[in-house]
Amino acid sequence: MLSNMDRLVSIGEAAKALGVSITTLRRWEASGKLVAEHTAGGHRRYDLAKLKPELFRSEAEACRRTVAYARVSSHDQKDDLERQKQVLELYCARQGWTFEVIADLGSGMNYQKKGLKRLLES
Template sequence: MSSFLTIKQAAEILGVSTKTVRRWDQNGKISSIRTPGGHRRFKSNELLNNTTKASATIGYARINPNQSEEQLNQQVFKLQTYCQERGWNCEIINDCGSGVDYSSKGLIRLIKLICHHKLERLVLSHKDRLLTLGADLVFTLCEIFGVEVVIINSTDEVALEDDLTNDLQDIIQLFNTRVYGSRNSHNTHLVKQLQQITKSLSS
């Protein structure tokens, strides 16, 4: 007997937002029943076997907060062109955040798609576009769930160095505020030294 899921649970399985689930239900792409209180409920087995799913190929594009929309568009164009040349139906996930931020919406959605068997192929312009630290963990998930990873390696090296410097600054900030705190004079001195090193890298 099939179990019934709330709209939030259905969205997690499908790897989309609850707004998208409502739209798909209204359009007849998926079916639901209504509780006496008028809430939607979805059969778990129907969702798991549903043919409506994410694109088989996802291109993931990310910029740091200090980068421009034009830089994001250039990255997206490279991904789209690469996929079109190979006849892949590609959807692009955009993110704007630090390379050490694991809570960005696009990254979370990507991981959900991988873990729910909704993805055949992941395309990146460069490995570090995914995460500066921790990308290998996501690649391991791709291997476990049978997702092919394609890295174009077309990222500008200068831009990549800038990203690494920005990510290092984020790590230092986390180190300062979350791990050791700033009250200890020895730790404060250590943080200042790290900040000076970061400035010298960016100069």
């Protein structure tokens, strides 16, 4: 049978899982935003099941939106464009970000692309 401490991870592992620094986790704990278990030796341990990135974002961060941009220069590369979009979507989703992926097909020297204009206006 697993004890409660067997489900918990170190501060370094928790920071990595959330994509923040160890200092940030300590600050969140000091402010009461996050509760850590402590080992007999006084080391912090965190339950990964309770570490949801969206729970720790400030209101300003929650309103932020990430815009990712993918572009290829020719119709022959349309499959490459789809792969780029998938990679960007996966990365943004894993970071827990609210995001939008804008994609364009056309030369990098053509600044009149619809997606590029939309990106610059965002």
